[in-house]
Amino acid sequence: MPRLVMKFGGTSVANLDRIRRAAKRVGVEVANGYEVIVIVSAMSGKTNELVGWVDEISPLYDAREYDAVVSSGENVTAGLMALTLQEMDVPARSWQGWQVPLKTTDAHGQARIEEIPTENLDAKFNEGMKVAVVAGFQGISPEGRITTLGRGGSDTTAVAFAAAFGAERCDIYTDVDGVYTTDPRIEDKARKLDKIAFEEMLELASLGAKVLQTRSVELAMRYNVRLRVLSSFEEMSDTAGTLVCAEEDIVEKNVVAGVAYSRDEAKMTLISVADRPGIAAAIFGPLAEAGVNVDMIVQNISEEGRTDMTFSCPVDQVARAEKAMHATKEAGEVNFHDLVADTDVAKVSVVGIGMRSHAGVAAQMFKALKDDGINIKVITTSEIKISVLIDRKYMELAVQALHDSFGLEKAA
């Protein structure tokens, strides 16, 4: 029998009414002939309440006890969902992480999934169970203690189950109806994508689109799990949401899939650095140690043995970066004339696997920005992405200009 994984986030199971609505969707898929594995989050607000208690008791808490406490919210939802399905005459039962067992590393609070043996669930499916409701976000360590998977852990749980059980698809039900060409709050012509490639989704996720957690997309790409993001508040249909899938499953594509942005960036420039082999390591080693997440790096053309080195980082890490740089200067490890920070910049990126085979995307991007009088401060590119740093006040204008220039309001 074909299998499906359906994951419901916290807002989709926030109360008994919503659990009932989610259960109805599960019932429809069972009627469609699927054996379903449902992954549930805690009812919205519950995990935050538990985390708040732990933080209040001890800022430096034992992560093993943290995990034992915060995993309880998912257990409640799993049981309630199983009961709701049974009430609809759908044979269902709940599973906690340790019962599956979902085996993880012992990195409590951010454990990684090691293995999901399928025997226990398979045995119940063979006995006639139609739905296994599994508490998301949690597993069991080699020592037999409860672990949690960190942020977005329930998405990751869902993808891992889809891979382990060979599910036809993994449906992630959330409070948005899919992945958009850009943020609809900024560009009202933003269009929901029917399909997007894993690589594109990864770039968009790491660039700040909050629909799916990066880790779950990575895992889906690695195991080629077809991932669908859709809203639990809309009518069910075969074309609902956005399918995240392999490139070859997408026939018609725009060259650019979407425009992403990141608002709170800072640009830092080391003026007149001695240009010698190893200078980049001498700068970025101490920054990494200081916990600065360096993103874009540009080195200007060197003249007379001196160069300017520019990098970007989140704006709230500027002070940390300055402290680290001045320390390396005092230690005589890096010599520079000045360190200039520009804390009023934003990053705008266009993403699309079509770029690989399509020249001129960069030129078109730069022209669109120039036509609106937007100055580009830093450029970086990857195979399927071009990012620019611009003044923050032009960010929304830039997103709109690029969305328009690449014709994203229309499907290919």
Place this chain on the structure above:
Amino acid sequence: MPRLVMKFGGTSVANLDRIRRAAKRVGVEVANGYEVIVIVSAMSGKTNELVGWVDEISPLYDAREYDAVVSSGENVTAGLMALTLQEMDVPARSWQGWQVPLKTTDAHGQARIEEIPTENLDAKFNEGMKVAVVAGFQGISPEGRITTLGRGGSDTTAVAFAAAFGAERCDIYTDVDGVYTTDPRIEDKARKLDKIAFEEMLELASLGAKVLQTRSVELAMRYNVRLRVLSSFEEMSDTAGTLVCAEEDIVEKNVVAGVAYSRDEAKMTLISVADRPGIAAAIFGPLAEAGVNVDMIVQNISEEGRTDMTFSCPVDQVARAEKAMHATKEAGEVNFHDLVADTDVAKVSVVGIGMRSHAGVAAQMFKALKDDGINIKVITTSEIKISVLIDRKYMELAVQALHDSFGLEKAA
């Protein structure tokens, strides 16, 4: 190292402040040289919230899912208590029922404890753990699913751990400061008992004193676990609370230990029943099948082959009892002239192991009631208890009269 079990009920762990106060008590016992097993209930109100959700979803719920849901409250408290102890530099960790493992039958919702292997906790005590915080009320079935132990399950968990780990004593922290000679709300001269025998506590518990659950007292008696009931809201002291222990550990004793009552009783009389062998079975078999909890039974002296049969049951089961009796009459199984229900009665009992060796307790009881003009409707006795059914309006007067007559305001 000597061991102690300390159990904290829902009101004693109702919020982080109270958990901190409970943890301080645990810390004192650790400083006294004990290895401590702490059994915790859910924060007060939490279990009711969970039960409410389950009931709302399905009146005829799957008890296995019920258990998975309602057991989560204790897990939260266990983790929070362990964190609080760690914050006080007491080496502690939490254990959920399945981690111990506390093995039970598969009678979900009212499982019985089968076995508590000590290896896992002992290994951690040997590594230097001073406190094992165990989630009460829950265990694991032979099939590997979560079970709960039913009403008062956390008291039972505590006593079972005390027996399994050979604890010196099992302290039950609650919101009352001990066991009283009678209900202080009815008799303001009621006196807290320093000690009470298991048998007496059992009678008082089953007669409606709500301090300890009957099952936990039975278990304590069977394994000779010294049980102390005390308040978590009073100063710590060696003489706090009431010690429930074996009869031989109590040197000085009143003949009567306490006066118990049960308010909502009904008295039913089958008038003019054919008196033949097997008539009692013919009556009480169908009542048991109908779920009527028959308590006292009295058969009047039979005349000319007919007799009156009187019994008592909870007042809310009268309709059920009437229906069952009329059905047996129609089926020709029991023939009676009339069925009379008196729904305005209450039961008052005196309890004391001293009665075994002391004649005249019944006579003294009946005289005390007579002196206050209270008519006795039914009498039953056991080795250490005398119960009477009286008009409900005299119940409080009767409790006071008996408390006074047996001198319970003074210790022996």
